[in-house]
Amino acid sequence: MPELPEVETTLRGIVPHIKNLSVKHVVLRRLDLRWPIPQDLTFHLVGEQLLNVTRRSKYLVFHFPKGHMLIHLGMSGSLRLVKENDPIKKHDHADIIFEHEVCLRFHDPRRFGAILWLTEPLDTNSLLSHLGPEPLSKKFYPEALHQSIKSSRRSIKQCLMDAKIVVGVGNIYASEALFIAKILPLRPANKITPQECCLLVNAVKHVLKNAIDQGGTTLRDFVNGQGQPGYFSQQLTVYGRDGLPCTVCGERIKQTKLAQRSTYYCPACQI
DNA sequence: CAGCGCCCCTGCCCGC
């Protein structure tokens, strides 16, 4: 399951191979994802040229002349480029087949993902219109973060994972960024100083950039557009390391639950 | 209205 680096890795892996190609046909094997795949997706896509693919938050946006196809990978989704006649595996729910037998195959065991067709402008869509800044953009900066969390009584980790505050920081990278910034995940957001916001913004950008450079994190079954795993999991400093020594000070990493999500931190390094 | 918890679903791992 993909966090932002995995979605970005997927995007970079597929764009050069499908941009400007026309859709030949569409195969939908299962419609019941998080929301049903629209029955008429085939009608909207066949014969149309894919103008571009972009990313907003963890949504992949496929730009067509008459609308946008939105794909979200949920917890377990992946997109791969295959040959049309590659054997179908369990949970291969949809194929978009382009010219030259280029086939984009959507695979998602848990079916928390989504494939949607939008005709309204992107910025008026209810899934996209309320999203906060992209973490790697200049719109995510220390003063803005401080402004948006300074009166919140939630924990800083929950705020980091709130897409209205900043998009794309999921459960793994929230713990990792807080470790780098030396801030305890449970700290109330309204107690985070402007100086700490600066550390945190830098940490979020650093950890996400790093993960993208490594091709994303593979915990279970993430694969990029070519079916290859990511390598960032070898660099995780706290996530999943409950009881193991902190890489900085040697203290044992602790695990706790925050809003039903596993949370890891070093009780010595982080305050 | 901020914030919490539920829930969608399959697979995997662990303990008995």
Next chain:
DNA sequence: TGCGGGCAGGGGCGCT
């Protein structure tokens, strides 16, 4: 070897 419980990277939604 089988079974039940718990856990997993997301995030919209309904309720308080």
